Structure formats: structure tokens, C-alpha cells
Amino acid sequence: MTSPTRPAPVHAPMDQFPIENGELLVGGTSITRLAARVGQTPFYAYDRRLLTARMMALRAALPTAIRIHYAIKANPMPALVGHMAGLVDGLDVASGGELKVALDAGCVPGAISFAGPGKRREEMSQAVAAGVLLNVESFREARELADISARTGWRARVAVRVNPDFELKSSGMKMGGGPKQFGVDAEQVPDLLREIGQLGLAFEGFHLFAGSQNLKADSIIEAQKQSFDLALRLADHAPSPVLSLNLGGGFGIPYFPGDPRLDLAPIGANLAEIAAAASHKLPKAELVLELGRYLVGEAGLYVCRVMDRKVSRGQVFLITDGGMHHHLAASGNFGQVIRKNYPAAIANRMGHQVEEGVSVVGPLCTPLDLLGDRVPLQVAQPGDFVAIFQSGAYGPSASPSAFLGHPPACEILI
Numbered sequence: 001m002t003s004p005t006r007p008a009p010v011h012a013p014m015d016q017f018p019i020e021n022g023e024l025l026v027g028g029t030s031i032t033r034l035a036a037r038v039g040q041t042p043f044y045a046y047d048r049r050l051l052t053a054r055m056m057a058l059r060a061a062l063p064t065a066i067r068i069h070y071a072i073k074a075n076p077m078p079a080l081v082g083h084m085a086g087l088v089d090g091l092d093v094a095s096g097g098e099l100k101v102a103l104d105a106g107c108v109p110g111a112i113s114f115a116g117p118g119k120r121r122e123e124m125s126q127a128v129a130a131g132v133l134l135n136v137e138s139f140r141e142a143r144e145l146a147d148i149s150a151r152t153g154w155r156a157r158v159a160v161r162v163n164p165d166f167e168l169k170s171s172g173m174k175m176g177g178g179p180k181q182f183g184v185d186a187e188q189v190p191d192l193l194r195e196i197g198q199l200g201l202a203f204e205g206f207h208l209f210a211g212s213q214n215l216k217a218d219s220i221i222e223a224q225k226q227s228f229d230l231a232l233r234l235a236d237h238a239p240s241p242v243l244s245l246n247l248g249g250g251f252g253i254p255y256f257p258g259d260p261r262l263d264l265a266p267i268g269a270n271l272a273e274i275a276a277a278a279s280h281k282l283p284k285a286e287l288v289l290e291l292g293r294y295l296v297g298e299a300g301l302y303v304c305r306v307m308d309r310k311v312s313r314g315q316v317f318l319i320t321d322g323g324m325h326h327h328l329a330a331s332g333n334f335g336q337v338i339r340k341n342y343p344a345a346i347a348n349r350m351g352h353q354v355e356e357g358v359s360v361v362g363p364l365c366t367p368l369d370l371l372g373d374r375v376p377l378q379v380a381q382p383g384d385f386v387a388i389f390q391s392g393a394y395g396p397s398a399s400p401s402a403f404l405g406h407p408p409a410c411e412i413l414i
């Protein structure tokens, strides 16, 4: 509960997109002109310059020994993945479909890794043929991979995805620790490593992914330290030296009022210590981080148009042509426990004072179709553009686009 004396928390400043003549600019173009160029609303716009700037800032903050991979799951738009492929050291995929996107983007197969529970045999066959690293998540996967290798003569490259014996604290989404469908429990990994050796698979290392959307540097540091220690213990059971140690990611971005920006400096310092220890304890290992939303989330906007303005018993509703069918996460239905508002603005009235609390909704016949719940915005009329910030990750590909039969959103990279 917010105490009455304390001011209500606000969103972190969304100053990544410049403003000119009262309009938000994406890739140097105003929203009005961009909407005309796209030829429709709603659309998602991703800014190349911001993607590149984010990667450069991250490289500057982390030791050079750290390899940075992009987890395509966050945004699989082919043009964006193509741009990212030129910036990062590798791509992480989680399906045969994502594998195709990564290969089409021109990523060298040696720098692609494939994780995810319940991999189908066809997907594993494709991955072996492509020569990518498979993060094995069960004994069954290891055995099928050995069978695929025996039939084709192509030796499967494998790492073990470990379900650690700890959790990433303060994470938006926990994906390791306790009982989980992801990876193999740390206690069972020595047995799996023995089997991998007996099966003749090309063992390359470990993958640990504790969780997602974390804004606390201390929690991330603690998880990375524990992941490294666990990998050292497990390496004693490995059939060959560790070539790759994926320490996960989890770097978050500010979505909601009160969310800070993640402080990279202490994370960089801790990774430098880990890299120094690794250089003699796991001398052949590359250290990898895999990041999704942190790389792309802040570079994207979702833009929809106000169709109607309605006042219902004193509450103003902006009814737009966009909604949860395009942007499930902004509607609060993508894993949030308590619904909170994404940062938003009336993109063609940026100079104007923020004057009223409005509810931004979409055209779907469900009260869940809510993009902003009594958000303070500039006074808007039909024809104006609503922009939702922090929309570069988990947008269209994570939304129920067929729900209610409205047209899909367009995506552009500019």
C-alpha cells in the first residue's frame, strides 16, 4: 500500500525516443508520418539505432570475456533478428521455427544454441544437421540425440541445461530452482553427464537459466555466483572439458511505476571476478549471457489510433484500434500477478501537458482488453496516436492475435 504522505510511484523516464514539434520520433521519423508510411495502425516500430546503442552500452559495462547472446523468443521478427545477429556473439532459439529464423538471419550455426523442454525428434534432427549446440533438458533428449548421431554420422553438440538448486530472487518469472519442467535437476546431472560420455555425444558445457525480468543487481549477482559455483562442481563429472558456460540472463527493464533501471556496474564487476576465476578453473570455457528483453524491449513502441472517446459515469475511455490481441503483456495478461500500466503517451501531442486520467482500451469484447487503466495522458481525440513504450519484446509473437478476428498489427524495423 502506498502511504498517503508518499507520492505515487512514477514510470522511469522514457527518453529513448526524441520529440520534435510535439511528435515522438522513431528512427528519426514522426509518428504521424510513420503511420502514413506503414499504411495502417496499429503497428510496432523497432528502432535500429536504439538496438545498436543498447548493445554498445552493454558491451562497455561488461568484461570483454563475456559473450552476449540474443534470445530470439523476446522478438523473433526476422529483420530485427538479422540486425541483432550482426551485434551479438550468438543467438539462442527455443524451437525449430526459431532455429530457421536464426539461420536465415545469417548467424553461424556454431554460435546458435537451442534450449527448451520437450524437444521433438524432428527439431533435434534439424539442429544436429545444422550443427548448433543443443541444451539437453532430459535423459530422453540425450538418448534420442545419440540415436540421431548414430543414424546420420553427425555428432550432436550438447550442453546440459541444469535446473539449479537455488532460485533467482526477486525475479518477474522464476525458471529454475525447486521442481521445474526446465532442465535436469542439479542432483541428477552427474548421472546424465556419465550417460552423455557413454553415448559419445560431443559434450560442450552447461546452461543455467534461473529467471527473467530482474531489476535487482544484487539478486542477479548472487545467481551468477551460485551458477558458476554449481558449474564448477558439475564440471568434475563431465566427460570432457567445459567449452561453454551459459550463466543465463534475467536482466530486466522498467515496465511499471516505481521500476528502476538495472544498475549494470556491479554486475560487470562481479562478472569480471567470475571471468578471472574461470580463466584458471575452466580454462577452455567461454562465458555466455543470454538476454532477450534487455536487448530489444526499450527499442520498441506499439502505436494504435484513438477511434472513440467516451465518458462513462465520469471516467474517460479512449477506445483504440489496438489491444490485448496484439499486446497481451501491456494488457497485464502475460504472467503479471497484479495488473499495472505500461508507460504510454499520446504520441502526436508530446509537448502538451498531461491533463487527464483515461482508460485506454481496445475493440475486443472483454474487459481484459485494457492497455492503460486510468493513466495520466495528454487530452486526446479520435485520430490521435497512443504509443505504448517498452514494447520491443514479447509483443505480437506473445499475443493471441486470432482472438476476435481483428486484423494483425504490422511490425517495422526502422
Ligand SMILES: *Cc1c(COP(=O)(O)O)cnc(C)c1O
Pocket (backbone or CB within 6 Å): 071, 073, 074, 092, 115, 175, 209, 211, 212, 213, 249, 250, 251, 290, 291, 292, 293, 294, 393
Ligand atoms: C525466455 C528466456 C530467455 C529470455 O528472457 P528475457 O527475460 O527476455 O531476457 C533467455 N533464455 C531462456 C532459456 C529463456 O527461456
